[in-house]
Amino acid sequence: MNTRQTGLKALIRGIEELASETEYVEKVKKLVCFLGVKTHTALSCLVETGDFRRFAKGNIYSAYLGLVPGEDSSSDKINRLSITKAWNSHVRKLLIEDSKGICKGAVGHKSKDLKARQGGNPPEVVAYADKANERLRRKYYRMIRKGKKKNVAVTAVARELACFIWGMMTDNISMG
Numbered sequence: 620m621n622t623r624q625t626g627l628k629a630l631i632r633g634i635e636e637l638a639s640e641t642e643y644v645e646k647v648k649k650l651v652c653f654l655g656v657k658t659h660t661a662l663s664c665l666v667e668t669g670d671f672r673r674f675a676k677g678n679i680y681s682a683y684l685g686l687v688p689g690e691d692s693s694s695d696k697i698n699r700l701s702i703t704k705a706w707n708s709h710v711r712k713l714l715i716e717d718s719k720g721i722c723k724g725a726v727g728h729k730s731k732d733l734k735a736r737q738g739g740n741p742p743e744v745v746a747y748a749d750k751a752n753e754r755l756r757r758k759y760y761r762m763i764r765k766g767k768k769k770n771v772a773v774t775a776v777a778r779e780l781a782c783f784i785w786g787m788m789t790d791n792i793s794m795g
Contacts, residue, residue: 631659638662649787651736652748653780654724654755655717660710664784667710671789677782684711686778711777714784718777721752722759722769747792751783 638647638658643665650661674680681687685708724730729737729749737745755776762772786792 634659634662646788648740649744649748650784652733652740652745653717653783653787654733654752655720655780656784657717657736660713660717663710663713665788668788671785674785677785677791680785681778681781684714684781686711686714686774686781714777714780715774718755718759718773718780721755721776721780722773724756726756726760727753743792744787747783747787751780755779755783 635658637643638661643662646665647658647661650656650664651658668680668683671680674683678687729752733752737748740748758779759772759776762775763769767775
């Protein structure tokens, strides 16, 4: 095993150890119920966001991550631009990478790995995550069918995933 592999394994062990600390363990356990979200992303969201309740809504949280489109508007004309890429680039990049994984599968399919990560969580948490996972995959395929570019669709999924993460961390998981 070379030095790079050894260093990577040590980093992964360190992330796992930090995620198992009392202040993070339950929150990480909830976040990994989402497709594509593993320990590294969950912990990064928690550590870099801090208090999720400082954001009034999920769309404000996704704006904080720079996952909303920019806008050039004058008078009655509104021209949508690419995402703002404002604020937190690390979490934004992680969510976009995770969204690429979400977009590779059948709607409603749960892998053995996802089922294992969801194990031990309250039924309402798992139901919320399943609803989110299904909605995100449907959104991606609907956008692709409508002719949207793949990267645009993946970014839209990442934006909505951020909203679902905000909902999970603020206990706004009603199924309404």
